[in-house]
Amino acid sequence: MRANVSGVRHFFLGLMLLLPLSGGTAYAQAQESRMDQTQAQRQQVQPGNNAPVWRDVRSGKEGYTSIQGRETGVLIQTEGETWRRLRNGPITLYGGWWVVLTLIALGLFYKLRGPMGLHSPPSGKMIERFSSFERMAHWTMAISFCILAVTGLVMLFGKHVLLPLIGHTLFSWLAEVGKILHNFTGPIFMFSIVVFVVTFIRDNFPRAYDITWLVKGGGVLTGEVVPAGRFNAGEKIWFWGGVIGLGIVASASGLVLDFPNFDQSRWLMMLANIVHVIAGILFITWGLSHIYLGTVGTTGAYEGMRNGYVDETWAREHAQYWYDDVKAGRRELPSGAPGAAAAATAPPQVQH
Amino acid sequence: MARMKFLCDAERCIECNGCVTACKQENEVPWGVNRRRVVTLNDGVPGEKSISVACMHCSDAPCMAVCPVDVFYRTEEGVVLHDKDMCIGCGYCFYACPFGAPQFPQAGAFGMRGKMDKCTFCAGGPEKDNSKEEFAKYGSNRLAQGKLPACAEMCATKALLGGDGDVIADIFRDRALKRGKGAEVWGWSTAYGKPDKAQQPAPKGGKS
Numbered sequence: 379m380r381a382n383v384s385g386v387r388h389f390f391l392g393l394m395l396l397l398p399l400s401g402g403t404a405y406a407q408a409q410e411s412r413m414d415q416t417q418a419q420r421q422q423v424q425p426g427n428n429a430p431v432w433r434d435v436r437s438g439k440e441g442y443t444s445i446q447g448r449e450t451g452v453l454i455q456t457e458g459e460t461w462r463r464l465r466n467g468p469i470t471l472y473g474g475w476w477v478v479l480t481l482i483a484l485g486l487f488y489k490l491r492g493p494m495g496l497h498s499p500p501s502g503k504m505i506e507r508f509s510s511f512e513r514m515a516h517w518t519m520a521i522s523f524c525i526l527a528v529t530g531l532v533m534l535f536g537k538h539v540l541l542p543l544i545g546h547t548l549f550s551w552l553a554e555v556g557k558i559l560h561n562f563t564g565p566i567f568m569f570s571i572v573v574f575v576v577t578f579i580r581d582n583f584p585r586a587y588d589i590t591w592l593v594k595g596g597g598v599l600t601g602e603v604v605p606a607g608r609f610n611a612g613e614k615i616w617f618w619g620g621v622i623g624l625g626i627v628a629s630a631s632g633l634v635l636d637f638p639n640f641d642q643s644r645w646l647m648m649l650a651n652i653v654h655v656i657a658g659i660l661f662i663t664w665g666l667s668h669i670y671l672g673t674v675g676t677t678g679a680y681e682g683m684r685n686g687y688v689d690e691t692w693a694r695e696h697a698q699y700w701y702d703d704v705k706a707g708r709r710e711l712p713s714g715a716p717g718a719a720a721a722a723t724a725p726p727q728v729q730h
Numbered sequence: 731m732a733r734m735k736f737l738c739d740a741e742r743c744i745e746c747n748g749c750v751t752a753c754k755q756e757n758e759v760p761w762g763v764n765r766r767r768v769v770t771l772n773d774g775v776p777g778e779k780s781i782s783v784a785c786m787h788c789s790d791a792p793c794m795a796v797c798p799v800d801v802f803y804r805t806e807e808g809v810v811l812h813d814k815d816m817c818i819g820c821g822y823c824f825y826a827c828p829f830g831a832p833q834f835p836q837a838g839a840f841g842m843r844g845k846m847d848k849c850t851f852c853a854g855g856p857e858k859d860n861s862k863e864e865f866a867k868y869g870s871n872r873l874a875q876g877k878l879p880a881c882a883e884m885c886a887t888k889a890l891l892g893g894d895g896d897v898i899a900d901i902f903r904d905r906a907l908k909r910g911k912g913a914e915v916w917g918w919s920t921a922y923g924k925p926d927k928a929q930q931p932a933p934k935g936g937k938s
Binding site: 416417418419420421426428430431432434435439441442443444445447449450451452453454455456458459461462465466532533534536537541546547549550553554556557561636637638639640644647648651 | 740741747750762764767768769770771772773775776777778779781783792795796797798799800801813815816817818819820821822824825826827828829830833836840841842843909
């Protein structure tokens with residue numbers, strides 16, 4: 379008896395499961411055949427029903443129009459809404475916080491760690507660290523980078539941060555100047571990247587001692603003096619990942635946006651915009667860290683790039699392998715003068 | 731207060747481009763800018779339909795949402811307008827708009843964008859109504875004169891309707907009802923199709 383009841387129950391359960399399934403497939407098939415109908419076919423069976431045409435309108439299908447221009451034959455494009463959600467949503471929100479948190483982190487680091495000073499007193503004798511051409515290459519890039527960074531931040535966050543403070547009239551003027559500056563500085567920045575990379579690539583190839591430097595974190599936290607080449611591993615990562623990597627991504631996407639006269643599609647420009655904004659925010663925050671380490675974070679670093687000369691103690695502590703090579707005459711000074719000869723004409727002072 | 735809307739009746743539009751011409755003539759739009767355009771789908775084949783499109787004056791306007799300088803505003807009648815003096819020509823509204831309404835006259839080399847121009851529902855801009863400055867920047871302000879947009883008023887077949895959303899919805903509903911389909915137009919067969927016996931033979935034998 380018990381088994382019987384269970385059998386009946388199973389039968390009904392099976393029926394209940396099967397019924398909607400079979401009905402569902404038939405319905406889906408009929409639906410699909412109607413979805414495939416062209417407007418011409420639909421009119422035969424249902425005059426006045428324009429569903430196939432409206433489906434085409436919604437899908438972004440290109441029709442005929444006598445109006446010249448970019449994608450004028452498309453009645454509705456849906457990509458714009460996707461772009462709007464991404465840009466106004468996570469990119470603005472998380473990108474904004476990422477910039478703010480970077481600034482807070484740098485401020486905290488400065489407060490807790492303070493500037494990294496020299497371990498030995500300065501020798502008073504200067505050594506050439508950057509030739510005037512190298513400094514020109516660096517500062518052309520640095521100044522154009524700062525212009526791009528500030529104007530770019532105004533484009534993304536100005537509406538939320540600056541506009542409520544200074545009002546529409548002043549802000550729109552600022553944004554317009556910013557847009558023009560951004561569009562014209564971009565190509566200068568790209569050119570400066572090429573010059574910079576050609577100038578500095580020789581000293582940025584990874585070496586075995588870079589691993590030791592990275593393992594020890596450059597002695598940033600411990601205060602230990604870790605030997606490095608002309609550039610330490612941190613600078614090398616910034617060179618390859620930042621200047622070259624982000625530089626290429628930001629430049630390529632920027633070109634798509636800067637020259638809208640090639641009839642590139644709106645979707646390509648939106649895609650480029652998203653890539654450009656993300657690359658830009660990463661570039662700016664990474665650049666802020668570089669600026670911190672190159673100015674207030676490291677005593678004597680800014681003077682090296684400003685005047686081209688650093689104290690020999692600085693060179694020994696921050697770039698020992700390079701310093702040794704120059705002193706031993708194994709490589710010339712940045713300006714091309716022989717390193718050992720320079721040492722011979724001006725003997726180093728007595729070290730303490 | 732009326733909520734202004736456009737509606738294009740695809741059964742009536744004959745792709746004469748009269749609306750496009752009327753708009754250009756009425757507003758003296760910049761060279762290379764077309765605030766309205768007519769698009770034909772299935773051009774030249776049975777089932778061809780034409781639709782006139784311009785700014786649809788969205789309630790949740792994407793252009794307004796993405797503009798980095800916040801130049802857009804909505805009038806009490808739901809018309810989306812913008813302040814050209816503040817426009818920086820970034821092109822973001824052009825990316826975001828589903829209808830391709832924002833247009834940019836070229837302002838320099840390399841496709842540099844000028845001030846954005848788009849359909850104003852013939853409602854001008856932030857300047858004084860029907861002033862010389864308003865006309866130069868935005869074209870005619872017909873709404874301030876108690877008139878409806880020139881494109882819809884000019885439409886020979888009355889396919890393009892522009893005006894209070896409630897009124898044009900009533901007009902369109904009337905048309906739909908009078909198109910010889912009676913109550914059926916909103917009925918089962920329009921929504922789901924008439925059972926077509928030739929295409930779908932009844933399943934033979936067995937129970938489903």
